[in-house]
Amino acid sequence: DTGVSQDPRHKITKRGQNVTFRCDPISEHNRLYWYRQTLGQGPEFLTYFQNEAQLEKSRLLSDRFSAERPKGSFSTLEIQRTEQGDSAMYLCASSLESVRAFFGQGTRLTVV
Amino acid sequence: AQSVTQLDSQVPVFEEAPVELRCNYSSSVSVYLFWYVQYPNQGLQLLLKYLSGSTLVKGINGFEAEFNKSQTSFHLRKPSVHISDTAEYFCAVSEGSQGNLIFGKGTKLSVKP
DSSP states (O other), rough: OOOEEEESSSEOTTTTOEEEEEEEOOTTEEEEEEEEEEETSEEEEEEEEETTEEEEEESSSSSEEEEOOSSSEEEEESSSOOOOOGGGGEEEEEEESSSEEEEEEOOEEOOO | OOEEEEOOOEEEEEEEEEEEOOOOOEEEOOOOOEEEOTTTTEEEEEEEEEEEOOSEEEGGOOOOOEEEETTTTTEEEEEEEOOGGGGEEEEEEEEGTTTTTOOOOOOOEEEOO
16 A cells, blocks of 8 residues: 555646646545645545546536546546646545545645 | 534644544534544545444544534544644545545644643
8 A cells, every 4th residue: 555646746837837737546446536725724625536437527616627537547637727826735535435535645736 | 515614723732731623514414524634745644534333433643533413513632632743633524425525624733842
């Protein structure tokens, strides 16, 4: 069990650029979640995969946000045309058909 | 819609003192409840969870929480805190069968020597 891995840990980008984050869940975990955490707030749910199927995406913050999990293993979260308001910590979590989710260390995005 | 309220944004305490971090939730259905801890620049680590059964739940690092359905509360307690307990603590409720979590805004616990 190597834990949930997220890459990169930190990303600084200019406003208007596209960014992509990667999440590698614990192997054989079939559920994968993305959350966003802004300063002074708890994590906010964005989207959820069960295997390769994206079963909930209505909470993605805008149509600039998209996520994929093409083979049911790793996942990517892309933000197009970044805005300063997108600056936050993006967290990934995985679980195995259970109510215990394991979180990665997150990717901290700064949009300048 | 479900929601979680953490009543205290910051709790300063002295080392070896007891502490209680308060959490209230709103839900019209049965819920699963969680406490997570986040150390600086780290991800979230599960402290304990309530799924069913005994309302007193024991977790890691000497923490425990009590589920109170009538008061819709799930307060976290520790009888004697250590400096190393300084961190931010999040209460969360599981939203439906998907398993995604609704979090409170967090409580920053600061343990002073």
